Amino acid sequence: MDLHEKFELLKKNLSALDSLCIAFSGGVDSTFLLKAAHDVLGDKVLAVTARSFSYPEREFKEAVEFTKKHGILHEVILSEELDVEGFSDNPANRCYLCKNELFEKIDKIAKEKGIAYIAEGSNIDDLGDYRPGLTAVSEHKVLSPLREAQLTKEEIRSLSKELDLPTWNKPAFACLSSRFPYGQKITKEKLEMVDKAEQFLLDHGFRQVRVRHHGDIARIEISQAEMEKFLNLELMKEVGGYFKTLGFPYTALDLKGYRTGSMNETL
Structure with missing residues (x-):
């Protein structure tokens, strides 16, 4: 598939969802996913951003500004990883402990609001590195629409540029x-x-x-x-x-x- 065929597949897959919570950090991938989902599903999409000591204030402000500018429903939660048992010891599966707690909280929000699905923004390139957080994605049955559409990081940047998203050339960020x-x-x-x-x-x-x-x-x-x-x-x-x-x-x-x-x- 070429770039735009993948984009059409992404939108088709998103259109099949009744409603959606998206774990939104304000980074390149989750911003692109959120914009695509909002264009397709409108107010059936809720962005959820987790605040913690691992998440810089500058990143949080950008996430809030983006949702306000595009009229996207946005909920902010506290997800303090340091309170998760074992996290501060920094084991090799640290990312799993963090994502597991995050998706537990987002799942609770989804149930309370009657939202059918939860999604996150990993792309196909993420399969090439050690990513224990993807185990939590699988366990909580969280959707990964960008991976399902076989989109790479560079393709997401290219499409983000076409959509005039401010994150198209944003440097990569991790907590x-x-x-x-x-x-x-x-x-x-x-x-x-x-x-x-x-x-x-x-x-x-x-x-x-x-x-x-x-x-x-x-x-x-x-x-x-x-x-x-x-x-x-x-x-x-x-x-x-x-x-x-x-x-x-x-x-x-x-x-x-x-x-x-x-x-x-x-x-």
């Missing part, structure tokens, strides 16, 4: 809990350190950013395209100085640059 090596304790304070560190780099014009928390060391991942920009003595001194005030005595730049799932490399 802040993904910044810690498996087995390292996750705390509210550490999440705040990472959030502030990444925001500092974003405020300096970097687009694709990860700050990995390795105890005393902050390991920065930026895209290869932005690497040269970072290699500025004054900027590096400023970054190192600010990171030290956050609680990182040492700051390092990962020479491989940003890549999806780098924490899975040690599994």
Whole structure:
């Protein structure tokens, strides 16, 4: 199938649903899915966004602005992963624990409102990495319409651009809990350190950013395209100085640059 055949298949599959709750983070995939579903189903679609310490305020604000602009029904819930048993210990199945709790809460909302289905925004490329959260998707019988239509990340970006969505070229994002090596304790304070560190780099014009928390060391991942920009003595001194005030005595730049799932490399 070509790009637009996949898009037509997506819309056809969505049109067969009576009503739908969509787990909406405001990222590239869930924004595209929400827009497509709303175009097809209108007010039979409810976006549900979970707030937590792992979810930066900037991402939440963008999600709220999008639903307001497009007149999409939106509900915000609290889903504090740190309260989930075992989550803060950061096991290899951490993402499963988070998604399991999230879908339990969305399922409750769906039942209360008489909404027939729940969907999430994973795409076909997500099958190529370690994604324990997809086990929770399967267990809770959550639909994955983008995967069902065989849409890749780049195809979703292309269609998002055609639809004039602000997320078409938005950098990839994963929750802040993904910044810690498996087995390292996750705390509210550490999440705040990472959030502030990444925001500092974003405020300096970097687009694709990860700050990995390795105890005393902050390991920065930026895209290869932005690497040269970072290699500025004054900027590096400023970054190192600010990171030290956050609680990182040492700051390092990962020479491989940003890549999806780098924490899975040690599994």
